[in-house]
Amino acid sequence: MSDEPTDLYNNYFDPFQSQYQYGDFRHNPGSYISFTDCLQGSIDYNSLERAVGLSPSSCEVLPPVDGSAGTVVSDHAREIIGGLTSDSNNPVTQNSSISSYSEDGTEEDSCKNKREIQAKDGDEGGETSSKQNKPKKRGEKIQREPRFAFMTKSEVDHLEDGYRWRKYGQKAVKNSPYPRSYYRCTTHKCTVKKRVERSFQDPSIVITTYEDQHNHPIPATLRGSSSSAGQMFASSMPIHTSPAAAGHGQSFSHQLLLQMHTRPLHHPGSGGRGMGSTCPLTQTSSRQQQFHEQYPDYGLLQDMVPSICFKQEP
């Protein structure tokens, strides 16, 4: 559908081009880290620093206009996109690309996360037979699941990623004509959720936020239809390979999906459902904390490590 851009290098989508800046990506060619590294938790901050040009704690970040900490991630994502799309030089009008944000909340908890966790606890322990009115212990630090938000240029809302999802809700998004859809992985005991919404400023952009990680492989039935898993990225992102993925002889998209969803959890053992510990970026939490301290009002990225932009090595 979307034409494959021939110049991937110039086509990558820098979400921080206008509003958020993490050093100068473009002036550090070859210093990109692969997103798979990030997802795997194998990312080391030396790489990150190289990639972004500076350390997270010294990133040049323009705080969001709206400093509300409790606002939902996607709202901020939208803000970012807003900044992006309002930039006439921005390549959003070019062919697709994808950006990602990872979110690792070890700090503040937003209401939604509390609720999500409550729901999970309820599912698991089966102790909350009543819907959703079992408040967690107050004051208890609640760990947030790792989250990854993707901004994808795509015509379809629900991007096929190889897993089976069941829609469990849809809500109108404030200030946006496009609703937000909530999906849950249908695999038994898999707690992965994702939210899908369209940018109201650039309807061609779909924001997909994954939460938690799959503890199972891609369903065989879907893997068979080879197209499905790769479709999402094949059609929505121009980057076919990252250095890391290329090294494995797999398309980046596939690699990304596999690593993202099937990366073995360091297992739980500690801490309930292993929420905090399964976050691929948890190991870097101290650095993140630094970052958070420096940018307490950092909106969307408040709980995320700096965005990783993908591009193909020249």
Next chain:
DNA sequence: CGTTTTTGACCCGCGC
């Protein structure tokens, strides 16, 4: 008939 989607109701935290 099993699975998925739709959709209104509900819960909760936060800001005013």
Next chain:
DNA sequence: GCGCGGGTCAAAAACG
């Protein structure tokens, strides 16, 4: 205290 917004539930409908 109240209203708002985000997130989830669950019954009914739709689908294959």
